[in-house]
Amino acid sequence: MRSLYPEIQPGETGYLDVGDGHRVYYERCGTPGAKPAIFLHGGPGTGISPQHRRLFNPDRYDLILFDQRGCGKSTPHASVRCNTTWHLIEDIERLRAMFGFDKWLVLGGSWGSTLALAYAQTHPGRVSELVLRGVFLGDQASLDWFYRFGASEIFPHHWAAFSGAIPPEERNDLIAAYDRRLTALEGAAQLEVARAWSQWEAATVSLLPDPAREESAREADYARALARIETHYFVNRCWLRPDALLKDATRLADIPGIIVHGRYDICCSARNAWELHRRWPLSELHMIEDGGHVFSEPGITDRLIRATDRFAGIAEIPSPTN
Template sequence: MAAGGKIMTETVRTGGCQCGAVRFRIRGALGRPSICHCRMCQKQFGSFFGALVTVPKDGVEWVREEPSYFQSSVNIDRGFCARCGTPLTYRQPGGLEIAIGAFDDRSDLAPQIQINYAARLPWVEKIFDAPVHDDPDYYTRQESIISFQHPDHENGQLAAAGPEIMSSELRTLYPEIEAYESGMLDVGDGNQVYWERSGTRGAKPAVFLHGGPGGTISPKHRRLFDPKLYDVILFDQRGCGKSTPNASLEANTTWHLVADIERLRDMCGFDKWLVFGGSWGSTLALAYAETHPERVSELVVRGIYTLTRAELEWYYQFGVSEMFPDKWERFLAPIPEAERGDMMAAYRKRLVGSDRKAQVEAARAWSLWEGETITLLPDPETSSRFGEDDYAVAFARIENHYFVHAGWLEEGQLLRDAFKLKDIPGTIVHGRYDMPCPARCAWALHKAWPKADFHLIEGAGHAYSEPGILDRLIRATDRFAGK
């Protein structure tokens, strides 16, 4: 035992939940094991007290899924497995504690101190004075039970199929729904923004921010929210979709869009709302939340893009080109070899030029490069729209316009200012094999905004429609609606 009650260990400690969906590895010295008698720990563990041990701040690795969290009080979150319900963690600003019972080896984790002793149940000290059940036949029957629990060691698998918790299907979109209201909002500078509202008037407010920049909203986006529990605003950003003038670059920057979001909130009379954004929508959501944190009740972001120079060059200069050499060759085709040292600048010259034929050729190549690299596996339904001339021109012109100007953000600004999100509950969802948006940036946001749940989805790319990503997004909107 080390000074200060720490348990020294040179070995890696492992553990996890009952079904095995959440597993952890810990390196470094553990803090002092304890039991807490407070009512919240009794409720969390469904027991007489909670038994926990502090873990090293940077020594915990979640090797499969991460816990889901319930905020039990100000600054306190309690983690559990969303699949089987096992209570796992106690998270507060000073650090993280993990349930002693979740460790594979608990033999040296005897509690050394009792917390909130005055709140203990009056009979708790006498529980081990009760008679011992001594029936040999009972224990023989117990040994014959077929267990579906994950073993107390790593085996690379979830618990065997059998219980309902392991056979549950991935969540998917809610049924089709029509907008109950829509209109055009004059945002100034000659711009009219199309908006629509779906769900239930007066229910939990939310705003959906589409991707791109240059994309558009879709009827499917309405279905990311339970229509009985949400009142959702969706809108086409400046120059996009039904907003006018189409494909316009005038008065069209990140900060114009942040102001538009505030105009929409004010139009609806909402004090706060849940903000949901994916891909470029995550960039815009972060910019808005860091500018107006007092207006954000929760933040759900997917496919994290912080718009740094490294991210832009990874996708448009060198990086993803190595993963998709055939598609990259088609992306290079409209650009003479002499101009390929700066692909974004070379495309801009054609996208804002007066030669319509060259503009459409460049727009289609730019747009299809994205449409064909955002899913883990080829998905013609997802990529087909990117090849339509009108859509491609608006998409490519606006996206290139934003990226050439680095989104009018200072380098690293969104991660630098992530501390402004500290009091906002949230969820981060990112595909492990997201090509446009490197997972490193999602991980960095997770570290900078620890209050948010973080889900790195194995076997997934970038698109929100990929099953594992969609499942987590639906679970997030359900949870924040209290479902």
């Protein structure tokens, strides 16, 4: 099984003024002049971490990572103003132009896969390869599964806490109910709602429980950004036409890609990965039989490293199943 590359520090960090009052934090890692790549984090509303740098061989990649608008070190924190899918796609293009890359590999997981697909379908000539993990299509079916009925049947005790934060008369649309509160409330009252939102996600993303992750989801800045930005995106259906990412998969016709998805991903149904694979001729699907949603699960990490290695021209190391 492949594991993450050794810890690495960025060679360059900074802030890019993208307009609308937003400044996005970025990191450049690896070897300048090597194969260009960009990493797109999940959420929307989480941010990058040092672990994400380690998905790429630093000798073979010139890697860009950035905190999306309102996330991580980007400012203003937790802001939803001028923060949409299309703003983020423009930000990705600004970063590409700033570093002078003609094309780059795009790796995105969870919401990052949604953004990667939307970016690739908008700018197919700028994407050399796609690596997607835990595919989220931003469609109504995916939102209903996780926030209305589906995941609720698998984690009923966590669902009781999540839905219980909202009065019974508003539970027919929990996304909208949470969004109203996160928009109207401030201070401790807002944070209480944000924590209820973030802890539902933290409790369901991996095959096995992770108490440390569930506790970290309570951290104030993390919970507030995740909850405010996710509900803002989801109440607006990510500003995507219905089923757009599947209908526009023909725009990926010339882009090779690898899809990695946990069989027991409760956040994002395996249906998403399968349906995308069926419509994308140059894609390769790896269903991880002992995986959930997070990239840190061993089988998922293994396949992601193999994917980035392959596209960097590194010889394949036989996997245990070969």
